[in-house]
Amino acid sequence: xxxxxxxxxxxxxxxxxxxxxxxxxxxxxxxxxxxxxxxxxxxxxxxxxxxxxxxxxxxxxxxxxxxxxxxxxxxxxxxxxxxxxxxxxxxxxxxxxxxxxxxxxxxxxxxxxxxxxxxxxxxxxxxxxxxxxxxxxxxxxxxxxxxxxxxxxxxxxxxxxxxxxxxxxxxxxxxxxxxxxxxxxxxxxxxxxxxxxxxxxxxxxxxxxxxxxxxxxxxxxxxxxxxxxxxxxxxxxxxxxxxxxxxxxxxxxxxxxxxxxxxxxxxxxxxxxxxxxxxxxxxxxxxxxx
Amino acid sequence: xxxxxxxxxxxxxxxxxxxxxxxxxxxxxxxxxxxxxxxxxxxxxxxxxxxxxxxxxxxxxxxxxxxxxxxxxxxxxxxxxxxxxxxxxxxxxxxxxxxxxxxxxxxxxxxxxxxxxxxxxxxxxxxxxxxxxxxxxxxxxxxxxxxxxxxxxxxxxxxxxxxxxxxxxxxxxxxxxxxxxxxxxxxxxxxxxxxxxxxxxxxxxxxxxxxxxxxxxxxxxxxxxxxxxxxxxxxxxxxxxxxxxxxxxxxxxxxxxxxxxxxxxxxxxxxxxxxxxxxxxxxxxxxxxxxxxxxxxxxxxxxxxxxxxxxxxxxxxxxxxxxxxxxxxxxxxx
Numbered sequence: 001x002x003x004x005x006x007x008x009x010x011x012x013x014x015x016x017x018x019x020x021x022x023x024x025x026x027x028x029x030x031x032x033x034x035x036x037x038x039x040x041x042x043x044x045x046x047x048x049x050x051x052x053x054x055x056x057x058x059x060x061x062x063x064x065x066x067x068x069x070x071x072x073x074x075x076x077x078x079x080x081x082x083x084x085x086x087x088x089x090x091x092x093x094x095x096x097x098x099x100x101x102x103x104x105x106x107x108x109x110x111x112x113x114x115x116x117x118x119x120x121x122x123x124x125x126x127x128x129x130x131x132x133x134x135x136x137x138x139x140x141x142x143x144x145x146x147x148x149x150x151x152x153x154x155x156x157x158x159x160x161x162x163x164x165x166x167x168x169x170x171x172x173x174x175x176x177x178x179x180x181x182x183x184x185x186x187x188x189x190x191x192x193x194x195x196x197x198x199x200x201x202x203x204x205x206x207x208x209x210x211x212x213x214x215x216x217x218x219x220x221x222x223x224x225x226x227x228x229x230x231x232x233x234x235x236x237x238x239x240x241x242x243x244x245x246x247x248x249x250x251x252x253x254x255x256x257x258x259x260x261x262x263x264x265x266x267x268x269x270x271x272x273x274x275x276x277x278x279x280x281x282x283x284x285x286x287x288x289x290x
Numbered sequence: 291x292x293x294x295x296x297x298x299x300x301x302x303x304x305x306x307x308x309x310x311x312x313x314x315x316x317x318x319x320x321x322x323x324x325x326x327x328x329x330x331x332x333x334x335x336x337x338x339x340x341x342x343x344x345x346x347x348x349x350x351x352x353x354x355x356x357x358x359x360x361x362x363x364x365x366x367x368x369x370x371x372x373x374x375x376x377x378x379x380x381x382x383x384x385x386x387x388x389x390x391x392x393x394x395x396x397x398x399x400x401x402x403x404x405x406x407x408x409x410x411x412x413x414x415x416x417x418x419x420x421x422x423x424x425x426x427x428x429x430x431x432x433x434x435x436x437x438x439x440x441x442x443x444x445x446x447x448x449x450x451x452x453x454x455x456x457x458x459x460x461x462x463x464x465x466x467x468x469x470x471x472x473x474x475x476x477x478x479x480x481x482x483x484x485x486x487x488x489x490x491x492x493x494x495x496x497x498x499x500x501x502x503x504x505x506x507x508x509x510x511x512x513x514x515x516x517x518x519x520x521x522x523x524x525x526x527x528x529x530x531x532x533x534x535x536x537x538x539x540x541x542x543x544x545x546x547x548x549x550x551x552x553x554x555x556x557x558x559x560x561x562x563x564x565x566x567x568x569x570x571x572x573x574x575x576x577x578x579x580x581x582x583x584x585x586x587x588x589x590x591x592x593x594x595x596x597x598x599x600x601x602x603x604x605x606x607x608x609x610x611x612x613x614x615x616x617x618x619x620x621x622x623x624x
Contacts, residue, residue, distance in 0.1 A: 035406065035407065082583065082587070085587060086586075086587075091349065092586050092587075094349075094406065095349075095539075095543060095582065095586050096582075096583050096586055096587070098536050098539065098540065098582065099540070099578075099579040099580070099581075099582035099583040099586070100579065100583070101536065101579070102536065102537075102540070102575050102576070102578060102579035102582070103575075103576050103579035103580060103583070105575075106572045106573075106575040106576045106579070107576060109572050110572050110573065110576065216532065216533065220410070220411065220414060220532075223407055224411070227404065227407065258421075258422050259418070259422065261414070261418055262415055262418045262419075265411040265412075265414055265415045265418075266415070268407075268411055269396065269408060269411055269412070269415075272396075272404055272408060273396045273399065276399075276404065
């Protein structure tokens with residue numbers, strides 16, 4: 001039982017990071033139809049920025065804020081400079097993101113070598129509750145994620161900006177006709193998604209060491225979660241993130257750790273075959289004016 | 291008239307390949323030959339990818355996995371059954387084709403945007419399975435393959451001879467891909483690429499042809515895998531995971547997927563650019579990435595497509611549409 005709770009906790013803390021990616025992936029896809037594979041690299045860069053800031057002697061909270069700002073800015077620049085021009089042909093956007101993966105990874109390798117990077121744990125306390133050892137840093141990651149996800153939900157469901165955003169996801173052209181500045185929302189979603197990835201990266205490096213190639217596996221899990229939940233469906237992404245995190249936590253705890261990475265892929269393939277629009281239903285991307 | 295035109299599109303490739311085959315006359319360095327051989331094995335796989343992406347319009351992010359199936363099939367056949375190169379070739383091609391079908395049937399059913407991600411996931415899964423396969427697949431260290439390759443009694447392991455053999459295979463791949471492009475089958479695939487619904491309404495079984503194209507790309511990949519395995523003498527899972535697949539997609543797009551010269555140009559460029567510019571691997575990857583983005587944003591038909599169009603406009607002032615039609619000559623004349 002002790003191991004059980006501990007594994008759930010471990011699983012949930014990883015699931016938090018994955019969910020943060022998945023929300024960005026799902027929002028960007030829902031609005032633009034662009035499959036942004038480079039999202040994992042955004043996460044990795046968030047981690048690197050955190051590592052640089054902490055190495056420079058800044059505190060972890062400041063480093064997190066810097067990571068969010070830096071990656072958010074990067075998302076803004078890339079959307080304005082590249083993805084803006086691929087809105088009519090989302091496949092090109094996808095290919096551009098492949099190019100970005102290669103560029104971003106190796107730019108990081110070029111400047112800061114390909115080795116593992118880690119920071120001292122921002123919280124070192126380990127609570128012992130009835131024989132269960134709970135690392136406070138994991139609890140912190142989970143709580144921050146819950147707070148951020150709840151905030152995003154609130155923004156998307158309750159504010160008028162959120163309503164406009166959902167309308168744009170539903171039908172871009174009609175939303176534009178209703179006077180919603182869809183282009184600006186697309187930029188906004190890119191920035192928001194990137195900022196979440198930056199946060200995810202900062203949280204990830206608080207848990208594990210990262211390398212410039214961490215993004216590849218993480219983005220696949222983010223995509224798996226986004227697809228399982230149904231692309232464009234934020235609720236689905238959060239629910240699927242929980243499922244995946246718990247499955248991974250269990251498998252790591254009960255002796256199948258070398259297969260951990262395979263679960264997300266198998267789960268995703270199965271879900272797509274049985275329910276192509278995900279477990280919770282999603283959009284199949286924006287309706288093109290083709 | 292029609293065949294004459296079609297043949298003319300093959301001619302430049304054959305001339306280039308003949309020139310490439312003549313390179314050993316100038317006693318090139320071993321480094322050059324090794325680079326050329328690995329470029330050649332890539333080009334064979336790229337011709338398969340060009341049938342899939344260029345003609346049918348489906349992008350696979352798991353092409354390296356298909357190459358890997360071929361390579362592992364060759365290695366396992368040689369180890370467990372003492373099977374040599376020439377027997378392994380068709381068996382491995384078949385294995386890759388079957389794997390492509392297994393991946394293709396569920397992946398293409400979900401269709402559209404998801405297909406790319408499905409192939410990527412299958413590619414990653416294969417790498418994980420190979421890594422966890424224990425002694426059978428040699429786990430993370432991979433497998434050795436040490437068999438002499440002989441042709442009519444002559445040992446082909448010598449670098450120059452292997453080079454010539456790879457050039458021959460590249461030529462065969464180019465001709466095969468050309469034959470597909472100019473057959474009615476190729477026309478069917480292009481019809482699917484241009485408008486899936488219209489193709490279906492004309493009685494084309496879209497699903498089956500898409501899977502068929504994926505299987506065809508698997509055959510190319512399997513052969514490329516065997517050549518690669520025998521050339522390197524050692525294979526490991528990381529060579530066939532998703533990132534090599536990304537590089538294959540990148541090569542075919544830099545070269546241009548629709549034209550017969552594209553895969554050849556892409557494979558050679560990506561292999562030799564770092565040598566020419568004297569870049570280390572990290573820098574050259576950055577250059578590839580930037581090239582890919584630039585090509586996609588500025589020259590959607592790939593480098594060769596862009597050059598061809600520029601030449602046409604420069605020499606005859608033909609409009610853009612004409613150049614595109616000539617890229618697939620038989621289409622307009624049917």
